[in-house]
Amino acid sequence: MDGSSFMDMALTEAEAAGGRGEVPVGAIVVNSASGQVIARAGNRVEETRDPTAHAEMLAIRAAVTELVGNPLGRALSGHDLYVTLEPCPMCAQAIAFAHIGRLYYGAGDPKGGGVEHGPRIFAQRSCHHRPDIYPGIGEKRAGALLRDFFEALR
Amino acid sequence: MDGSSFMDMALTEAEAAGGRGEVPVGAIVVNSASGQVIARAGNRVEETRDPTAHAEMLAIRAAVTELVGNPLGRALSGHDLYVTLEPCPMCAQAIAFAHIGRLYYGAGDPKGGGVEHGPRIFAQRSCHHRPDIYPGIGEKRAGALLRDFFEALR
Numbered sequence: 531m532d533g534s535s536f537m538d539m540a541l542t543e544a545e546a547a548g549g550r551g552e553v554p555v556g557a558i559v560v561n562s563a564s565g566q567v568i569a570r571a572g573n574r575v576e577e578t579r580d581p582t583a584h585a586e587m588l589a590i591r592a593a594v595t596e597l598v599g600n601p602l603g604r605a606l607s608g609h610d611l612y613v614t615l616e617p618c619p620m621c622a623q624a625i626a627f628a629h630i631g632r633l634y635y636g637a638g639d640p641k642g643g644g645v646e647h648g649p650r651i652f653a654q655r656s657c658h659h660r661p662d663i664y665p666g667i668g669e670k671r672a673g674a675l676l677r678d679f680f681e682a683l684r
Numbered sequence: 685m686d687g688s689s690f691m692d693m694a695l696t697e698a699e700a701a702g703g704r705g706e707v708p709v710g711a712i713v714v715n716s717a718s719g720q721v722i723a724r725a726g727n728r729v730e731e732t733r734d735p736t737a738h739a740e741m742l743a744i745r746a747a748v749t750e751l752v753g754n755p756l757g758r759a760l761s762g763h764d765l766y767v768t769l770e771p772c773p774m775c776a777q778a779i780a781f782a783h784i785g786r787l788y789y790g791a792g793d794p795k796g797g798g799v800e801h802g803p804r805i806f807a808q809r810s811c812h813h814r815p816d817i818y819p820g821i822g823e824k825r826a827g828a829l830l831r832d833f834f835e836a837l838r
Contacts, residue, residue, distance in 0.1 A: 649803030
């Protein structure tokens with residue numbers, strides 16, 4: 531599978547989240563070398579009433595559980611994260627702590643993003659790990675999903 | 685109980701975390717009106733190998749589970765968080781998302797903090813909820829705990 535197939539999987543998670551009444555965001559953790567998908571998740575903030583239950587946090591926590599004793603090093607070293615929306619500051623900092631190697635995301639989020647917007651977490655001097663960042667993959671579909679969702683709420 | 689007693693409870697959680705080989709940080713969630721302690725937690729990053737398992741995140745998640753359907757509004761509206769160390773950017777953003785009313789913390793963290801240092805999460809325009817912030821309560825004991833811990837590692 532290539533990068534756009536992984537983003538398709540993240541988009542499928544996003545659509546499923548939307549179907550549950552969640553803001554439609556999905557995320558996938560992939561082993562960089564083997565291409566094995568380690569974890570996948572969609573937003574569960576409404577269902578759990580837990581404001582930290584963003585797709586990226588759930589995917590990271592599931593992947594960590596899967597990889598206890600990751601031979602590659604710290605938490606998620608050697609793994610990539612695909613997410614349909616630019617991560618917020620909370621998720622961006624979690625991605626740094628987890629030592630994710632590459633971050634692929636779909637749509638930018640001028641209002642709530644923390645990578646290319648707002649606090650730009652990875653550009654902070656206090657940020658000790660910065661993934662390689664690939665924005666814009668699957669952007670159109672991810673953006674359309676979010677637009678449709680918020681329009682339906684009006 | 686007053687604020688310093690709650691910080692004492694957070695410090696007890698921090699000491700217990702240190703005893704488990706964790707960075708000694710502890711957190712407590714309290715109902716602002718009744719003074720009821722809703723959740724308490726210490727760091728569990730080493731034990732769980734989950735880099736998101738900071739004391740604040742665990743306390744927030746436990747409190748949310750306790751308060752599903754919080755009649756006061758969003759997630760942790762009407763609740764305060766006591767934590768022994770200045771929250772990192774991930775935890776600060778989670779505190780904003782949870783609508784914590786007041787944030788009390790002990791020692792400032794020039795290297796990893798996200799409140800008065802680094803990205804100063806609550807000062808970002810994209811941050812939609814800012815708690816009232818009370819730094820420096822129990823600062824000496826919290827700082828001494830951390831210093832002793834890191835000195836013992838050398």
